[in-house]
Amino acid sequence: MRLILLGPPGSGKGTQALRLVSRHGIVQLSTGEMLRAAVAAETPIGLQAKDIMANGGLVPDEVVVGIISDRIEQPDAKKGFILDGFPRTVPQAEALDELLKKKHLKLDAVVELRVNESALLDRVEKRAEETRARGEEVRVDDTPEVLTKRLAQYRTLTEPLIHYYSERRKLLTVDGMMTIEHVTREINRILSAIGAVEPKAAPAKKAAAPARKATAPARKAAAASRKTARPAGKKAAKTAKKAARTAPKGRKAASRKAGKAAPASQRRAVGKAKKAARTTVRKAAKKVTKKRAKR
Numbered sequence: 488m489r490l491i492l493l494g495p496p497g498s499g500k501g502t503q504a505l506r507l508v509s510r511h512g513i514v515q516l517s518t519g520e521m522l523r524a525a526v527a528a529e530t531p532i533g534l535q536a537k538d539i540m541a542n543g544g545l546v547p548d549e550v551v552v553g554i555i556s557d558r559i560e561q562p563d564a565k566k567g568f569i570l571d572g573f574p575r576t577v578p579q580a581e582a583l584d585e586l587l588k589k590k591h592l593k594l595d596a597v598v599e600l601r602v603n604e605s606a607l608l609d610r611v612e613k614r615a616e617e618t619r620a621r622g623e624e625v626r627v628d629d630t631p632e633v634l635t636k637r638l639a640q641y642r643t644l645t646e647p648l649i650h651y652y653s654e655r656r657k658l659l660t661v662d663g664m665m666t667i668e669h670v671t672r673e674i675n676r677i678l679s680a681i682g683a684v685e686p687k688a689a690p691a692k693k694a695a696a697p698a699r700k701a702t703a704p705a706r707k708a709a710a711a712s713r714k715t716a717r718p719a720g721k722k723a724a725k726t727a728k729k730a731a732r733t734a735p736k737g738r739k740a741a742s743r744k745a746g747k748a749a750p751a752s753q754r755r756a757v758g759k760a761k762k763a764a765r766t767t768v769r770k771a772a773k774k775v776t777k778k779r780a781k782r
Contacts, residue, residue: 600663
């Protein structure tokens with residue numbers, strides 16, 4: 488991912504660049520930081536740039552382009568980079584396009600942080616006060632006076648870049664007056680929308696695939712257990728049905744047997760009674776016959 492951050496001095500480009508570096512593992516190429524390092528080291532280029540920077544001027548293009556060309560060749564810039572503070576003019580943008588073309592590199596987007604100038608002056612004054620309160624020295628190019636000059640230069644020289652990159656469909660505008668967190672979220676959202684950032688869900692899907700593979704044997708085992716359980720359940724159901732069918736038959740047979748057994752005992756009782764009656768009748772008849780014979 489290769490980006491450019493545009494915006495007037497004090498718009499928060501440096502802060503957002505650091506956040507993008509931390510999130511995406513790319514490097515920040517801040518021409519301001521590199522030049523300030525050269526000034527601190529009192530190198531020939533640093534001494535040349537010192538007076539220009541103190542007065543709010545711009546460092547010559549050939550110096551800055553040379554620094555960038557060497558920097559993007561370093562191994563830590565292979566994954567991508569953010570240009571913070573460059574280009575500042577249309578000729579610098581054209582020089583950068585030519586440099587990237589020679590190196591067979593593509594610029595993904597130009598993010599513009601749009602802010603209110605009067606609010607910027609308030610920010611710089613507050614930042615200077617906080618720096619002094621910490622006992623630190625205020626940067627010579629970070630005072631309200633210098634900022635006023637730099638804002639005038641930005642309007643004259645740098646604002647045409649907005650039209651330049653808009654024509655090439657590289658410009659993405661973000662409201663820089665939002666909170667730092669909101670600006671960061673909005674930048675990441677639009678970078679994802681244009682495909683400069685890979686979606687976070689992709690690694691989760693890749694991680695979920697092995698999990699699905701790992702659970703496949705468990706699903707197969709569960710299916711096998713269901714298959715083996717179904718025949719057993721069917722057999723048990725059939726046995727229960729047979730038992731249910733045979734139960735009424737048993738009851739009917741028992742009742743028939745009971746019915747047959749009851750009439751037999753009754754018949755035997757009736758037969759005995761009849762025999763007893765016949766015996767009684769015969770005895771009575773004999774007595775009557777004997778009496779008649781005596782007469």
